[in-house]
Amino acid sequence: MVNKKTVILFIIILTLISLSAYAYKRTWYLDSVISKIDFNRVYAVDDKGVQMAIGSGFIQDVKKSQEQDGLEFTVDNIIVDKKRIVVFYTIKNKLDHRYIKRIYYSLYDENKEPIEGSTSPNISYEDTDLNKVKRVHDSFEIILSEEIKTPSKIKMDITLNESKYTSQEYDEIMNSNKMNDSDNSSYMYTLYIPIDKKIFEAKEKIYNINETIDIQNQNIFIDNIVVYPTVATLDIRYDEDNTMEVFEIKDLKLSTLDKEYNLGINSIISSNKDEFTRSLYFESPYFEDREELYINGSGIKALEKDKLEVVVDIENKKLIKLLVSNLKLKKVSDEKDSFLENKNHYELKFECDRDISFSFEFKDKDNASFRAYSVGYSEEDDYKEIYYVIDKDVKYKNPITLTISDYDNLINKPFKIEVK
Template sequence: MFEREEEMINESKKRLDEVSIPDELVNSAIQEGLQKAKAKRRKRRKTIWTLGVAAVLMLAFTTSIRVSPAFASAVASIPGLERFVHILQPEFDKGLEAIIENEYYEPIAISQTRNNITFTLDGVIIDETGAEIFYTLEAPRSIKNIDYGDIKFLNGDRELVGSIAYNSPNQEDDNRKTDKFSFTFVDIEKFKTKDFTIKFEVKEGREDLTSFEIPFTIKNDLMNGKVFEVNEEVVIDGQKVFVEEVKIYPLRVALTMRFDEGNDMVLLQFEDIRLEDEKGEVWSSIRNGSSGFGGLGDLEKTFFLQSNYFKEPKELYLKFDKVQALPKKESYLLVDFSKKEILEQPSFEKIKVTKILSGGLELEYKPIKENHTYSLFSRGENANGEYVDIPYQSSWQDEEYQYASIQLEGNIMNPVKLPFDAYPNYLKGSASIQIK
């Protein structure tokens, strides 16, 4: 069906590194991925919004890449893809061609108009771990500064529980916004129907809300995960890690690990965790959106990697190094918000609290990883040991520093303990396990 598009994509890939790319093509919604295109990075301030749920460690994303005009043109020629070519994320860089060839991306093209705003559901990619919902908003007025209220995704009449991430990209037209909602489910979902509904609210100002609700039915069969039982233990810098299983889905790879309770360090982010085939090709690495389930103190975590579901390598290896970690006794901030004091913090002093607000913090640090923003916290604990939510986090950066702002919600009984989910302190060593 897509012979012409396949030829164009293959030709584009050959010419990718030969194309000179001007600054104007930078879009803050597009992610790192085709960085071999050699161009100067445009200076700008970036802001990230995350919506979290309990037990979900969600790392939001907003960075930039350079896109080959030839490749973009090829992708845009495929029915349904032309409307969001500028927001394709890096997790699709290797898998996009395979998703298209196997017709797993599904065009929808359903529109709904409310309050002179037209929402078009361009297309979807859905599997048992989550969904990518591509859409366009248009209006006869500027919608440059809109925000979102409730965002829900339903299978039949059942709401799917998980995290939602979305960008706030720079747009060429103030009255047109092309973006996507990224859903990551808390549990692996076994759908009972192919009928879905996307519901969300658009905010214009504090009180002006416009609600959209679009039901749709997919034609694709939802593909099951490929499961590799691993059950192997590795030791890195004295810390024991037990790798339980690897499940490969069209949208992402789910890697489940368990950490030894006797470890003296809390393991945070695995910056360089990847799957490699027998030729040494890295075909699955850490995603630039949600990185997994589980928070600080959880002895079992699920990490999400990029996926290339439709490839079948002869051999497959799980490798990781550059693991963020903190001593258990220094793995958090202890904050008295009433006195605006930091009572306890890591001795490494690589993240600085610059401002204590009423139930919130602002922080400054050197970027932990180039073009990848980690959320520093996912939840807190008050003096009574009760859970304190962090529903809002934002991040931006300048030429030198990364900045973060968090806002707590709930019973802020001081002092409040804020365990770190990310911190630029690393274990020494690496690990390699053959899984196929």
């Protein structure tokens, strides 16, 4: 016969074990949630699509490191889909290092073929003193030129450029010609990252749209959108018969009923297949469980095509053609007080009451193409100044033709296109 007290004790023990197991699971769950929040904070992840990919487990732990002269580079995690690769990393200072100014990277697949695409050199720690914080976290990425099959291994060649100086100090010393070779260093790393293909099996979602946006008789053809786990690509075409050059579709976004997905992936906006065709990159709604998806915009920024060219007689320092009424050529100069203080360059100074920019490429009298030495901008209270600097020693024939590449002329017409 079982003692009553023994039964009660047994029940209490089982209850405690069950509660402990529940508490353990609950604690693990909370830790996981906190970990994801911390991950986004530590690596400065503000891309909604990548945040959802991480939250959905579409990410692989790596923890591969290499050290050069007391500066350790670690690949912590990686995300791979057919159109984008995101690498999360840590730089650790084990000796006496200061400011990392640039990171350069090249990626290769298992066949030693380069993985090509658009990259961004942006870093979040350029003026962070590694002697004080000892380590920094960030990410880099590639928006792939073409779809790829998930590789089984990725080789990464990484170069870190280090300086002893903050950005402001660096510029001041460079301008004073007092920079020494010993003030800057480069460190190179090669890491081989095995890829767990099972993690990255998610398939892209393709939506054919075939809609036309007509804004002031300027046609924009919206062909299709492909939603990958970390990026959505929207394929559009500008009608070749448009009378205006469309510089931008204003406030272009993807949206559901309660969330918007922004245009641009870490400052990478689009890839241009030709003069009229664009693939635009958006944050991805792939992991959002919504039945609806829309494309929204408020209008276009555009200028008549016959007003795009500005023709300047460099030798006689005067305008030959300028059809934008609020753009003025103020000076053509090669004097000592010019923008670059360099007599080997001409400086063209323009003024405009709104944002405007010129293409770096210009043409001469014979339609031969050249590139500007530099293009600069400054902003006054009620106008903008644009500096266009060209090399006097280049053998172009006068006059030269500049092309307006952006002009803040807004044509408002909101639109909303249903994707699904």
